[in-house]
Amino acid sequence: MAAKVSMSEFQATAVDAIPQITNSVRGTFRTHKTKKLQWRQVQLRKLYWALEDYTPQLLAALAKDLHKSDFEALITEIDWLKKDCIFMLDHLEKYAKDDKLGSPDLPPPFSLMNYRVRKEPLGTVLIIGPYNFPVQLLLAPFVGAIAAGCTAVLKPSEVTPACAMVLKALIETRLDTTAFAVVNGGIPETTALLNEKWDKIFFTGSAAVGTIVAKKAAETLTPVVLELGGRNPAFITKHANLALAARRLLWGKTMNAGQVCLSQNYVLIDKDVGPTFIEHLKQAYRDMFPNGAKASPDLARIVNHKHFLRLKKMLDGTKGKIVMGGALDESELFIEPTAVLVSSVDDPMMQEESFGPIFCIYPVNSLDEALNVANRVHRTPLALFSFGSKAENQRVLNEMTSGGATLNDAFFHASVNSIPFGGVGDSGWGVYRGKASFDCFTHFRTVSETPAWAEKIIDVRYMPYNMAKLKL
């Protein structure tokens, strides 16, 4: 394994410097230079080329922090973001244009006047990232902020220190540093950032910290986007293709060693097909890891000891039976992809967010029971997955909500850059990606202009009112 970045190599930003950094990027917003479309396009191009040029450093940092394979690092982080830049550059002119309103949006006499919606940048925004996709989840919202014409301060996760340092270098050597800054650090630095006034805060992370962010933002009525976690259910009925379900759900728990906000926390399976599903799961494991998961160069590691111990505690605390995997090696922060067969909804494996390569299987008598259990465990998860007949999948969608959903697969609904992504209820507020990223940092400002000649048509509004003139 690559050596971890020690905390001495990681340099936190001085807390005292944070107000000055914020004021500086705020001052730049007031110069109006970021509103020019051409400036935004140049910054997006610079970000694209910075990602290209910094690819070796980013790959090395992702390997150090998470033991992430180059394959995953490219697909889910670096190339993903380059595609984001290209998508935004291709669409920006169209998104940034005023929407001119006329007939049929407006009834007469308004249709004769000039109504339009201007797309204005919200201002100076704060983007706070998590550790699991430390590059993608910090920079994908940033693409939206640049495109909208905002200035921004970015706060990478300190839990992935090597990535945090490369991200700082990448932004501050290649983009306009009068408009963008990276603040590195943990709780003290983020707290200092939250003490500043922002025009929007975009936060990705846990519900616990999301609550802190939302409370702080409420003090100054600052709008927030929260991209949080959830306990995501997978439903498997008798009509599912069990081999496919096993393979796909195992994929959901092996990518980034299951440190994916969208991966399934628990599987609710018809009890008649449970044993066959488990056999397929074991076969899928053998296919993916012919020499065992530990020997695989592809499997990431748990990010640090704290999270390793959190996951170990879940496995120690379960009353369920391990039916696949179960090996742990603290010295390598290795946890084998593990499935646990549980018999109680109160089991910690059911109740806590796993956010790692472990999940549980809970047999049920019917889809009715499965929907009941899932709605009790977490009514508004970030994602759900349904493996059943068309009618059963439809029923799951109708009777349980979630941020997004995938039928007959693990989190594929979130595998496309350009479609809206977000949670619902306590798994998140707001969406981004594609056009939604632009909209997220944009103020839609309606402007009307009333020509003098219209006076005769609209003079009905003046006192003294005349009911006879009112044509309802």
Ligand code: NAD
């Ligand atoms: P986290 O909430 O611990 O940290 C996120 C950010 O908040 C970090 O930058 C961290 O420095 C900062 N932070 C931590 N404690 C803070 C405090 N007390 N005050 C102010 N700031 C603080 O989350 P994490 O451990 O990095 O990520 C894991 C969580 O994020 C999981 O719950 C996962 O489901 C969720 N997540 C959600 C999404 C999504 O898109 N919905 C994506 C990735 C991760």
